Amino acid sequence: MFFYRKEKEVNQVGIWKRMKEDMDVVFEQDPAARSYFEVFLTYSGLHAVWWHRVAHMFYRRRMFFIARAISQLNRFLTGIEIHPGAIIGRRLFIDHGMGVVIGETCEIGDNVTIFQGVTLGGTGKEKGKRHPTVKDNALIATGAKVLGSITIGKSAKVGAGSVVLKDVPDHATIVGVPGKVVRQHGEKIRKDLDHHKLPDPVANRCEHLQQEIDELRAEIAELKEIVKGKEGE
Template sequence: MFKRMKEDMDVVFEQDPAARTYFEVFLTYSGVHAVWNHRIAHAFYKKKLFFIARVISQVSRFFTGIEIHPGAVIGRRLFIDHGMGVVIGETCEIGDNVTIFQGVTLGGTGKEKGKRHPTVKDNALISTGAKVLGAITIGESSKVGGGAVVIKDVPDHSTVVGIPGRVVVQNGERVRTDLDHHKIPDPVADRCKELQQEIDRLKIEIDRMKEGKADYVNKSL
């Protein structure tokens, strides 16, 4: 148990440059507290003591701002950065070395039974405010951009951005592999920029046509 707790704190030092001491991480990092509480709640959940599991889950939510359903399956070295507003649903499956930022939702899309929440594979990163919905899979070492809404499977080693989520990088093409989560390209913004350029070009042509028509009228008079 203590080895796993130290492992959880070690990943904080790897991911967060603000972390200074184990004592600080042990007492003040809500993401670490949420993971530890979830392990306890999940143990009760597996024994079908659902009420106790939910109580532990809700108490943890009250103190950390992170809601993890006790039925969720979480791997090793999960790092939840800040974490306020993070929601992880009942049938979620999260692999090892996954990073989740604040405001992320791993949720369902309806009232269906059975598997209805995402599966997040090893080494994935889900950025601030992203919504991953339904029984879909986020591939190994893939990244979900900030604010994205993902409702379809994401292949391994891919980057997804936008609403709805679109794959903009796969197998290292287009951007460098050590991509920072706040520097992910935005295809929606790129398209808007292209449309604005086209509008500006059309305005210039219309102005020229108006000037040509005015010159023709003046000559006729």
């Protein structure tokens, strides 16, 4: 109900004011932005959010086919797929959004940042609420996969390439596959997290094979010595 109440408040804000607000977010987060004219015409993440609002309006009126058609047009034009049923708050910033997927029952709060290749999807097992809830001020980095009816807390950060299957607390940073909390409220959680020391199965197998080769060479050398001794008799 929290997100539905916020959605109603958002819809009461003027359309042009909302569009201006969306463009202001781009200037705040992207140093490459130079003018409102450039941002208005060339930022696909911005266009995707605007198209979604139109699709979502039809979706709420139970005009599902029109809503889905608009969302597919949105996907074709921007490379960003947002289901028309998803609930999105104010000031969402999708940066370099190609490949972003946002599922039907997603709920996204205010001031959220999403980078390219992010998936806010389901696991294929749930019914009803089956996609993530992302709270205010969260950041989801490049290529992260957030799956299932889980919650990404306020001001949380999901690291690039992470796969998140469990709730993330407020003000936490999560990384890895599967995702693990490494910081919360700016303090390190796991002091022994050394990514350069993670197991490498390929290297381990190569070392095992090299060991077998060395043992075979030693056995061959020993057999050669035995053969030479017999020939000298």
